[in-house]
Amino acid sequence: xxxxxLEVRDLxxxxxxxxxxxxxxxxxxxxxITGLIGPNGAGKTTVFNLITAVYKPxxxxxxxxxxxxxxxxxxxxxxxxxxxxxxxxxxxxxMTCLQNVMTPILARASCGPVxxxxxxxxxxxxxxxxxxxxxxxxxxxxxxxSAHRIASTLPYGIQRKLEIARxxxxxxxxxxxxxxxxxxxxxxxxxxxxxxVRVRNDFDVTILLIExxxxxxxxxxxxxxxxxxxxxxxxxxxxxxxxxxxVVEAYLGRRRSGGSAx
Amino acid sequence: xxxxxxxxxxxxxxxxxVLGVAVFTGFTGLFSLGHAAFIGIGAYTSGALxxxxxxxxxxxxxxxxxxAGLSSLVIGVxxxxxxxxxxxxxxxxxxxxxxxxxxxxxxxxxxxxxGLSLDELSGPVWVSGALxxxxxxxxNLLKSRFGTMFMSIREDPVAAEMAGINLFRTRLLSLVxxxxxxxxxxxxxxxxxxxxxxxxxxxxxxxxxxxxxIAGGMGSVSGPIIISFVFTSLPEALRWxxxxxxxxxxxxxxxxxxxxxxxLMGYREITDLFRRKAQ
Numbered sequence: 001x002x003x004x005x006l007e008v009r010d011l012x013x014x015x016x017x018x019x020x021x022x023x024x025x026x027x028x029x030x031x032x033i034t035g036l037i038g039p040n041g042a043g044k045t046t047v048f049n050l051i052t053a054v055y056k057p058x059x060x061x062x063x064x065x066x067x068x069x070x071x072x073x074x075x076x077x078x079x080x081x082x083x084x085x086x087x088x089x090x091x092x093x094x095m096t097c098l099q100n101v102m103t104p105i106l107a108r109a110s111c112g113p114v115x116x117x118x119x120x121x122x123x124x125x126x127x128x129x130x131x132x133x134x135x136x137x138x139x140x141x142x143x144x145x146s147a148h149r150i151a152s153t154l155p156y157g158i159q160r161k162l163e164i165a166r167x168x169x170x171x172x173x174x175x176x177x178x179x180x181x182x183x184x185x186x187x188x189x190x191x192x193x194x195x196x197v198r199v200r201n202d203f204d205v206t207i208l209l210i211e212x213x214x215x216x217x218x219x220x221x222x223x224x225x226x227x228x229x230x231x232x233x234x235x236x237x238x239x240x241x242x243x244x245x246x247v248v249e250a251y252l253g254r255r256r257s258g259g260s261a262x
Numbered sequence: 263x264x265x266x267x268x269x270x271x272x273x274x275x276x277x278x279x280v281l282g283v284a285v286f287t288g289f290t291g292l293f294s295l296g297h298a299a300f301i302g303i304g305a306y307t308s309g310a311l312x313x314x315x316x317x318x319x320x321x322x323x324x325x326x327x328x329x330a331g332l333s334s335l336v337i338g339v340x341x342x343x344x345x346x347x348x349x350x351x352x353x354x355x356x357x358x359x360x361x362x363x364x365x366x367x368x369x370x371x372x373x374x375x376x377g378l379s380l381d382e383l384s385g386p387v388w389v390s391g392a393l394x395x396x397x398x399x400x401x402n403l404l405k406s407r408f409g410t411m412f413m414s415i416r417e418d419p420v421a422a423e424m425a426g427i428n429l430f431r432t433r434l435l436s437l438v439x440x441x442x443x444x445x446x447x448x449x450x451x452x453x454x455x456x457x458x459x460x461x462x463x464x465x466x467x468x469x470x471x472x473x474x475x476i477a478g479g480m481g482s483v484s485g486p487i488i489i490s491f492v493f494t495s496l497p498e499a500l501r502w503x504x505x506x507x508x509x510x511x512x513x514x515x516x517x518x519x520x521x522x523x524x525x526l527m528g529y530r531e532i533t534d535l536f537r538r539k540a541q
Contacts, residue, residue: 086424
């Protein structure tokens with residue numbers, strides 16, 4: 001696939017004797033939404049941690065837009081265009097919603113410590129530009145009403161969206177979402193799905209999505225990668241995955257054959 | 263009158279050091295049990311310059327500030343690069359501080375344990391001028407993008423790194439700034455007391471700085487400054503209690519931590535209170 005933004009090849013990571021990720025290869029198509037599913041403990045979050053350089057791969061390669069990400073620090077990976085959300089929400093709890101979204105924008109700004117000490121006009125201009133951009137992102141995600149509230153006081157659904165907004169503020173080309181719908185009911189999950197699709201369209205990002213709500217995955221993903229015990233079990237379109245006997249077996253258990261008793 | 267002026271000036275000098283620890287501990291979330299060492303470096307660098315070479319006071323202060331900033335790199339580069347968790351860092355810097363005190367005791371330029379007798383150069387104008395400049399610049403820095411980055415690291419280092427922040431460089435910047443403030447404080451202290459000796463820069467003093475920041479409120483500039491004034495002047499105000507002064511000091515700290523665990527100002531500034539009333 002030549003239009004793949006993310007190319008993962010033969011990725012392996014072992015912890016002691018356990019192969020958490022075992023020779024995994026897959027692509028995420030540019031500007032698409034790719035689903036990453038599998039039973040608990042299949043190694044999905046480990047894949048995210050490997051892409052973002054929180055862990056170093058034991059072997060294999062990860063390429064983003066043709067460039068190898070090997071040897072980069074996590075913050076360098078972020079700057080080269082990857083951002084993520086976390087399975088257990090990680091916000092800057094005692095900062096406002098606005099400050100949370102502004103942080104990645106300010107982290108990229110160019111003003112040095114000395115001009116910040118003296119509050120020079122260029123430092124102030126960068127600040128107000130960051131504020132405007134943060135507001136634009138919050139508006140798109142639909143959380144601008146909470147801009148001045150402290151992050152830890154926000155309702156759960158808003159916190160999830162704030163995490164997505166902060167990830168978008170990193171200006172990523174690849175956005176990794178780790179179970180964004182965890183703990184949400186069906187209506188909230190549907191609404192989140194709409195938000196994810198809108199984010200993809202409005203911010204031109206490629207999305208890789210870990211999720212246990214299969215209906216969400218089937219609705220919004222063009223391509224699905226299924227993992228089991230660290231390895232690739234299957235990959236394909238939602239329809240192919242739905243019919244795949246290996247996937248059905250992994251999720252629902254072995255189909256009873258002909259005459260054998262239960 | 264001189265007596266009260268002296269207390270106020272010592273409190274001001276202490277505030278500058280507390281400001282430094284507020285940047286590092288209050289805003290960046292790293293604990294330090296060794297910041298007295300940076301005060302010591304500022305004191306001895308400036309003291310040696312005025313004592314041995316009659317260097318002008320302003321240059322001696324700046325040299326003390328620079329020396330404290332540079333020495334913080336010695337401990338900061340290896341420990342912060344290793345991403346030591348903040349409690350490990352507190353221990354590492356404790357060792358650094360104690361090692362440095364031993365150096366002060368054995369060098370000839372510091373006159374060893376006998377101490378250095380200096381001129382009393384830190385008058386009211388120098389001290390209050392330095393305090394105003396330090397508060398102004400520090401407040402600017404904390405309101406800038408660096409302040410936001412410091413706070414995000416305090417709140418969640420993993421998420422901060424995923425926001426594209428270089429943890430090592432940002433933490434190191436915070437350490438250098440805080441060490442420089444302590445250096446200025448040390449230079450002023452040396453020429454206020456007109457005498458310095460190594461035992462003045464020990465763990466006890468580092469702990470007091472930390473206590474001021476925690477009791478004043480992490481993430482606040484005004485809170486620690488107010489508390490440090492109270493802590494510096496309280497032992498004098500409580501002189502009539504005689505030997506019960508220190509228990510009274512401890513009691514105050516315990517009462518604050520029970521009734522205001524977030525510290526006097528929490529994560530706010532005293533100016534926020536007035537702003538709210540105006541609305």
